[in-house]
Amino acid sequence: GDSVTQMEGPVTLSEEAFLTINCTYTATGYPSLFWYVQYPGEGLQLLLKATKADDKGSNKGFEATYRKETTSFHLEKGSVQVSDSAVYFCALKDSGGYQKVTFGTGTKLQVIP
Amino acid sequence: EADIYQTPRYLVIGTGKKITLECSQTMGHDKMYWYQQDPGMELHLIHYSYGVNSTEKGDLSSESTVSRIRTEHFPLTLESARPSHTSQYLCASSADNRGTDTQYFGPGTRLTVL
Secondary structure (H helix, E strand, O other), rough: OOOOOOOOOOEEEEOOOOOEOOOEEOOOOOOHHHEHHHHHHHHEEEEEEOOOOEEEEEEEOOOEEOOOHHHHHHHEEOOOHHHOEEEEEEEOOOOOOOOOEEOOEEEEEEEOO | OOOEEEEEEEEOOOOOOOOOEEEOOOOOEEEEEEEEOOOOOOOEEEEOOOOOOOOEEEOOOOOOOOOOOEEEEEOOOEEOOOOOOOOEEEEEOOOOOOOOOOEEEOOOOEEEEO
């Protein structure tokens, strides 16, 4: 079945540091890929998405490129802020009948001033 | 912006009580979901619905039940709460779209069973 593997946290960075959170997936067909973010005390919200190979999703300075050859969708940001502290979830939606969404286990990011 | 609501936000109850967690969305979405989120943050799908009168069990076995009598409403019920049910419960919805339908999440209900 489908699966998503993302790097374990917590990840602690200083403000303005470069961020990479790795995400790899296993799926049949051509899934859509997502990054969701969960701020403390809130539900998840979509950060960015990509629907096909080589697509780049971007939002709020975050970027991720759909790499089919390496089955990866790594999240990057050039300069993190304290306000980026949250839990980040990589997810995929399969292209089959139900179009089930599979989430990774989440990576907690803490940005310190 | 997401218009999906969950009540209560926090609930502390004793063992054996019957509880219902409410979830409502005003976006007209056909698909709705309930996830259980453990302390390690991982999400587990426990129920989902394609539309009115449709309910299915998710990947994680749960003693809870759900109903979908109206498009906008997807309540989750525990007939007899136990301490093992202590968790965060997240409701979500998405449009029935074979494209890249995004899931919209409510703020969650944090349940503690004593």
